[in-house]
Amino acid sequence: METIYLIFIVLLAAFLGFELIRKVPATLHTPLMSGSNAISGITLVGALVASGAENDTLTTVLGTAAVALASINVVGGYMVTDRMLGMFKKKQGK
Amino acid sequence: MSNNAMIINLAYIVATTLFILGLKLLSHPGTARRGNFVSAIGMFIAVVVTLIDQQIISYHWILFGFLLGGAYGAWKAKKVEMTQMPEMVSLFNGFGGLASLLLGWATVSGMNQLSMATTDELVFVTIFLTILIGGVTFSGSVIAWGKLSGKMSSKAFIFTGLRELSILHLLGFVAVGYLFATEPSNELWLYVAIGLALSFGVWATISIGGADMPVVIALLNSYSGVAACAAGLAVANTILIVTGLLVGASGLILTNIMCKAMNRSLMNVLLSGFAKPVEMG
Numbered sequence: 001m002e003t004i005y006l007i008f009i010v011l012l013a014a015f016l017g018f019e020l021i022r023k024v025p026a027t028l029h030t031p032l033m034s035g036s037n038a039i040s041g042i043t044l045v046g047a048l049v050a051s052g053a054e055n056d057t058l059t060t061v062l063g064t065a066a067v068a069l070a071s072i073n074v075v076g077g078y079m080v081t082d083r084m085l086g087m088f089k090k091k092q093g094k
Numbered sequence: 095m096s097n098n099a100m101i102i103n104l105a106y107i108v109a110t111t112l113f114i115l116g117l118k119l120l121s122h123p124g125t126a127r128r129g130n131f132v133s134a135i136g137m138f139i140a141v142v143v144t145l146i147d148q149q150i151i152s153y154h155w156i157l158f159g160f161l162l163g164g165a166y167g168a169w170k171a172k173k174v175e176m177t178q179m180p181e182m183v184s185l186f187n188g189f190g191g192l193a194s195l196l197l198g199w200a201t202v203s204g205m206n207q208l209s210m211a212t213t214d215e216l217v218f219v220t221i222f223l224t225i226l227i228g229g230v231t232f233s234g235s236v237i238a239w240g241k242l243s244g245k246m247s248s249k250a251f252i253f254t255g256l257r258e259l260s261i262l263h264l265l266g267f268v269a270v271g272y273l274f275a276t277e278p279s280n281e282l283w284l285y286v287a288i289g290l291a292l293s294f295g296v297w298a299t300i301s302i303g304g305a306d307m308p309v310v311i312a313l314l315n316s317y318s319g320v321a322a323c324a325a326g327l328a329v330a331n332t333i334l335i336v337t338g339l340l341v342g343a344s345g346l347i348l349t350n351i352m353c354k355a356m357n358r359s360l361m362n363v364l365l366s367g368f369a370k371p372v373e374m375g
Contacts, residue, residue: 076186
């Protein structure tokens with residue numbers, strides 16, 4: 001039964017992703033790419049558990065490295081997207 | 095379901111809703127900046143609430159990793175030139191892919207022999223996919239970053255036997271995937287899988303010209319979403335599954351839209367390692 005639920009979730013999420021951004025204007029391609037890239041840093045959530053669960057040394061090291069890398073993706077990703085969109089607004093104002 | 099898990103899952107639903115809303119707002123010029131902010135709040139909620147997970151015993155390593163990565167990411171994002179944005183996105187995306195790979199690896203190494211024997215083979219298939227897609231995302235993004243930043247030649251690097259090499263990689267994936275899923279305690283297969291994934295990312299990207307790189311980055315961004323989704327299946331975390339797939343699907347459709355805008359065929363870019371490219375450069 002669990003597997004069936006997972007397939008449901010997977011199917012719905014895939015369709016939603018397709019539908020959400022079907023009509024995006026060309027100027028927003030790069031910011032949208034950058035913004036969704038930041039969201040894919042959600043791996044951070046999984047990495048937190050791997051890093052904090054006090055397993056053996058190797059697991060903790062791998063988990064901590066994953067936390068660090070995912071944090072770069074999340075923090076950097078959101079900030080870069082914000083900067084990009086900030087520029088965009090100014091340009092349009094002129 | 096314990097109280098704790100209930101709170102976490104409810105918060106995950108809120109976070110996912112914010113991600114969906116954020117993506118929606120991001121695709122309209124007037125609301126794009128707000129959309130980015132909305133999705134950042136979703137991420138904040140997801141991260142903070144995960145910290146109350148009962149599996150997490152100590153916080154010092156988490157804090158160390160987060161401060162290190164966060165500071166580096168913030169510093170990079172502040173100082174990057176506007177003209178270097180696509181390569182910056184590519185590099186961040188590569189880090190995300192590598193994080194998924196390491197998470198997959200940590201999941202295997204965190205299991206002891208006993209739990210390995212009783213764990214479903216399907217879990218090891220998802221771990222393998224996490225490592226595979228994460229690895230391809232990482233090495234592919236690094237090559238894309240190198241090409242865009244001028245650290246490597248941006249020309250398409252084509253040589254005879256590239257197609258055969260790519261096919262060999264794919265066959266290798268199937269073989270190693272099978273061996274890894276059936277014999278997960280043998281570390282050799284894990285290392286071979288990591289090596290194969292990294293090497294495939296290089297060959298698949300190096301054969302694509304610099305002009306096509308934005309499309310490639312969009313595609314790799316989609317891959318990193320799928321990698322997060324696979325990681326979610328491996329560690330049984332719904333927010334990773336849903337959010338990863340959301341990024342994966344929207345990334346793929348964005349890649350297609352970008353291809354159309356640049357008058358390129360998605361198949362051509364996707365399979366450039368297998369087919370003769372129509373134009374070089």
